[in-house]
Structures are given as C-alpha cells and as structure tokens.
Amino acid sequence: MAAPVSLQVEFGGGAELLFDGVKKHQVTLPCQPEPWDIRNLLKWIKQNMLKERPELFLQGESVRPGILVLINEADWELMGELDYKLQDQDNVLFISTLHGG
Amino acid sequence: RGCGPRSAGGSASCAGCASGWRPSWRGGDTAEQEEDGERERDEAACGARQPSAAEPARGDAGDAEDEDGARGLRERLAAELARGDSGDADEEDEDDDEEEEEGSLGFPAELPPLPARSALSAAEILRYSRQLVLPELGVRGQLRLARSSVLVVGCGGLGCPLAQYLAAAGVGRLGLVDHDVVETSNLQRQVLHGEARRGRPKARSAAAALRRLNSAVQYVPYRGALRPRSALRLVRQYDIVADCSDNVPTRYLVSDACVLAGKPLVSGSALRLEGQLAVYNYRGGPCYRCLFPRPPPPDTVTNCADGGVLGAVTGIIGCLQALEVLKIASGMGSSLSGYMLMFDALEGRFRNIKLRPRKADCAVCGDSPSVTCLQDYEAFCGSCATDKCRALQLLPGADRVSVQQYKALLDARVPHVLLDVRPPVEAEICRLPHALHIPLRSLQDRDQESLQRLQNRIGEEKQRTDDQTPLPVYVVCKLGNDSQKAVKILQELPAEEFGSVVAKDIKGGLMAWATKIDSTFPQY
Numbered sequence: 001m002a003a004p005v006s007l008q009v010e011f012g013g014g015a016e017l018l019f020d021g022v023k024k025h026q027v028t029l030p031c032q033p034e035p036w037d038i039r040n041l042l043k044w045i046k047q048n049m050l051k052e053r054p055e056l057f058l059q060g061e062s063v064r065p066g067i068l069v070l071i072n073e074a075d076w077e078l079m080g081e082l083d084y085k086l087q088d089q090d091n092v093l094f095i096s097t098l099h100g101g
Numbered sequence: 102r103g104c105g106p107r108s109a110g111g112s113a114s115c116a117g118c119a120s121g122w123r124p125s126w127r128g129g130d131t132a133e134q135e136e137d138g139e140r141e142r143d144e145a146a147c148g149a150r151q152p153s154a155a156e157p158a159r160g161d162a163g164d165a166e167d168e169d170g171a172r173g174l175r176e177r178l179a180a181e182l183a184r185g186d187s188g189d190a191d192e193e194d195e196d197d198d199e200e201e202e203e204g205s206l207g208f209p210a211e212l213p214p215l216p217a218r219s220a221l222s223a224a225e226i227l228r229y230s231r232q233l234v235l236p237e238l239g240v241r242g243q244l245r246l247a248r249s250s251v252l253v254v255g256c257g258g259l260g261c262p263l264a265q266y267l268a269a270a271g272v273g274r275l276g277l278v279d280h281d282v283v284e285t286s287n288l289q290r291q292v293l294h295g296e297a298r299r300g301r302p303k304a305r306s307a308a309a310a311l312r313r314l315n316s317a318v319q320y321v322p323y324r325g326a327l328r329p330r331s332a333l334r335l336v337r338q339y340d341i342v343a344d345c346s347d348n349v350p351t352r353y354l355v356s357d358a359c360v361l362a363g364k365p366l367v368s369g370s371a372l373r374l375e376g377q378l379a380v381y382n383y384r385g386g387p388c389y390r391c392l393f394p395r396p397p398p399p400d401t402v403t404n405c406a407d408g409g410v411l412g413a414v415t416g417i418i419g420c421l422q423a424l425e426v427l428k429i430a431s432g433m434g435s436s437l438s439g440y441m442l443m444f445d446a447l448e449g450r451f452r453n454i455k456l457r458p459r460k461a462d463c464a465v466c467g468d469s470p471s472v473t474c475l476q477d478y479e480a481f482c483g484s485c486a487t488d489k490c491r492a493l494q495l496l497p498g499a500d501r502v503s504v505q506q507y508k509a510l511l512d513a514r515v516p517h518v519l520l521d522v523r524p525p526v527e528a529e530i531c532r533l534p535h536a537l538h539i540p541l542r543s544l545q546d547r548d549q550e551s552l553q554r555l556q557n558r559i560g561e562e563k564q565r566t567d568d569q570t571p572l573p574v575y576v577v578c579k580l581g582n583d584s585q586k587a588v589k590i591l592q593e594l595p596a597e598e599f600g601s602v603v604a605k606d607i608k609g610g611l612m613a614w615a616t617k618i619d620s621t622f623p624q625y
Contacts, residue, residue: 066397077457100372
C-alpha cells in the first residue's frame, strides 16, 4: 500500500485555462495499492481537476501533443515519462507550448 | 608577447595585445591592415576562442589575402543593398519599386558570402566600443559578428526587437522574412514599425527602420512567407536562423530546414504574459521535432489576436533571442542548447528547463531520418501558416444571418434577444448597448444564474409579441466562431424551460458589424 503523495501540480502556457485559470495546485494523491506514477496522475487529474473538454489536455493515456511535461524542472523524457514514480513533494509542470510572436 | 589564460584575460589585463595594437590605427590604413594581421595571429597565440564545428564555417586562414578583393565586393554589395538610404520618403518609394521586382522573381538570387575581415575601422571601434571592451566579445568577436548573417523569420513582436539589437550590435547581414503588412494593432509590440508604415510590407518597413539605426549592416528583406520550396535555399545562405514566427506550420518548416541545412536555430515564442526560448540543432542538441514529434491539434493553438500578448513580453523574448544569436555568432556559444527558458511575466519568473537530448529516432535529425526534404507543413499541422483567425463553419447556413440581415431586422424592430458571448474582458472593450452579455464559458458550464438571466430576457421580449411565435435569439461574438458554439448549446436547452427559442449566430461577429454596418464601432 503506497502512502499518500503530496505534489505541487502546475499548469502554464495557457494549459491553466483548462483549470479555472489557476496555475499552481497543491494536490494530495490518496493511498492506493500501486505506487503513483504519471500515468495514474493523469487519470486522477482527469477525474478530479479537469471538468470538461479533456481532449484539450489529454490524448489517450498521455498528454496531447504540444504539452511539455516537466518533473522537478526537467523534461519528463529524462525521467521515464508515464512510468515515472512520483515522490512526495515532487513538482509536476504541464506547459503548453506557445507559437505566437 | 604573451598574455594570460582567457579566463583572466581581457583588454585591460592582456597588456601585450592592447598596447601593441592600439596606436597602430592612428598611423593610417596601411599600418592598420598590417597590424591587424599581426593581431589576429596574436590572438590565436593567446588561446582565444577557436571556432567549433557547429559554428558557421569561415576561412580564418584566408582573412588577410582576401581582404582587398573582399572589400571591393563588400562596397558594391553595400551600395546595392543600401539603395534608397538618402531619406525616408525616397526610401519608401524605392522600397516599393524593388518590391514589385522582387515579387515577380520570388526571393532574390544567391547572396555573395560576406567577406572575411581582419580589422575594424576606427569608426567601427568607436561605434562598438562598449561591447569591444567586453573580454568575452573583444575585437575577435566583433569581427565574427561582422561576418555573420542571420535570417529572421517573422518581423513582428519578436523579430522587431531581435533585429534591432542584432543590427545595433553590428552583425554583417540580416535577412528579414515576412509576408504581412503593418497593421494598426501591430504597433503595440512590433516596435520597428511606425504609424506611417501602416499598410507597408513588414519586411521592408523593418529594413528601413534598421537602416536608420545602422547603415553598415546589409539588410535583405524578403516579402513573402517562408515556403517549403524556397526555405532550404534561403536558410543555406545564412549562418544562424531566428524563428520569430507566429504559427505552428512555420515552426516545423524552419526547424526542418535548419536541420537539413545544418544551421543553429534560435527559437522564441510569446503569448499572453508568457514566453519561451530555446536553441535547437546546435552542437548536437535536440531539434524542434525531437521535442514535438507530433504537432498540436489545431483547436488547441491560440494566436495573439485571440489570446492577447503584451509588447514588453515579446520584447523580452526577442531580446533574449538576440542575445543567444550574438553569443553563437561571436563565438561565445549558446548556453541554451538542450534547455528551454520559460518566462512568466505575471510572476516575474524565469525557469530554465533541461530538455531531452537529441532523439535517435527523430524524424528529421535522428539516426535514420524519414524527413529528408521539406514537406507540406500546413497539411502536417492541419492549419494555415499564418496567425490569422480561423473561420469555423459549425452551423448550417439556415442557422446563420449576416450583419446586413441583422441590421435590417433591427431597423424593422423585430422582437428578439441579442446575446453577446464574448469573454468579459472583450465586452468591456466595446459592445452593442442592447445586447445581453453571457460569456460562452458560462453557457458551456450551464451556469444557472446566467441561464436564468437569459430566460428572463426571453420572457420580457416575449411579452411584446405573440407567444406562439418562436422568439429569435441572435448570438454574436467577435468574429463569428464562438457564437456558433453558443448557438449549438442554446439549441440543446430544454424546451420546457425556455419555450420555443430559435437561436442563430451573426456571421463575422462584431468585427463584421464594424466593417460593414457601423464604421464607428471599435475594431480590436
């Protein structure tokens, strides 16, 4: 049984607009048999934070193209992507890439 | 003569170089050239920066012997490129003439390479003195800048400050690409274009403004969009590319062209109160496609017209881009390869994010690339290579009216409700006085208080008419996209609560109203 995990979940680059315009969220993930990974976090976000139009944030079990996921200020690619096991007090940032100029 | 290691060096501490060289230019041109050659050798002996493989290739060894021929070539080129430099009015006229010529030919033919140089003139020394005394730049760095060419893709909010600082710093040549003309709503952030330039091509306007700033730089305006068929030829002619564009297809096009041509790409973007900066395809680092192998769904992309942007934010990102270009061009090297710098203006915060390395399976820069020539990026991204607002077509024609039709029924005093669904911030800019304002967001959320207000207004209007007739609700927004989404929501509302409501949207929205019906209505 994994202990609850407290995270700072942040959204930026416009992704926050899908979360009532709030950029920083303190999140506590409840106890569950499996350890929390990013895959489960995305499901949890979909159920608990994302009220509508999930297609603007998610695609399949991952984020949609154009959203960078950063775990403790590093590209999630370097951390195992969906399989990264979340640690207490991790910072997870979802940033929508900008194209304007 | 000798001097210490570079970390301790600089013009002040490198006494041998400085004292041995400084008096020489006072002695005249001949002395200058001789002395300069010596200085070049001195610096090499001092262990100054060596060009790396990723830097623009230059024949340092041939500097001195090419100097005379190169000068003549440079003067001819400068004369040709600087035509129309005598005054603003003339300049504009000549600009326009050249433009026509260029338009028929497409992009101009191959540019001659910038001449290698081994010395700065006295005037250049004075002009660039504040940066020449920086040990990190120095004469050697300045000479490298003078031999560098930079292609600026997009002369808008990022391209203007970027080009301004590159021109001021004395880069050799600036290619300026933009397909658009200057509009009033550009002036808030596109700081090279003045009021008098409205309606002029941005590439020309930028070149004219930059020429006033530094006439020694060669400016090559390209009026037209960067296209897959011409991009590679263009990119190959420049040492460094700055992506200052405003749309997704162009970002993929520029990145792929840079990979295929082997050029470093300094990429900036900004929207609302945020900006992002990265250096791609530089010293073995990732390219844009390594990060974003698949383009974002078109629905998720917001442009500056819809999302808004503050000029100071594009200015900050454009200046940061200029800084990275200058570092690469002068030989300092960029520290941002493999990193993305993110700026949040509201928080006043920068984050430097470590990115993944180059991907071995990247479609363009990977070990076995599938993209070996430029493609159709509009098809790849499912969107146009501009930042113009898209016109959605969500409703059948019968559910839409034109602004002229709406004006006619307004004049005929036909009972109806006009529902304005723009965000509150836009409704504060301007509105039609008789409109009921409920943001689309509130309709999407089925906000009870908002729906009650709508129901009340419908009730009031219905009292003025025969209850049997369905009351029309006309929905308006800025451009006629959100209004269609709102109509779809209204059409699904329960009839028992709202009675018989016929919802239609006004095509083209309030901006069409402003252009076709009431010219005093503000446009934004």
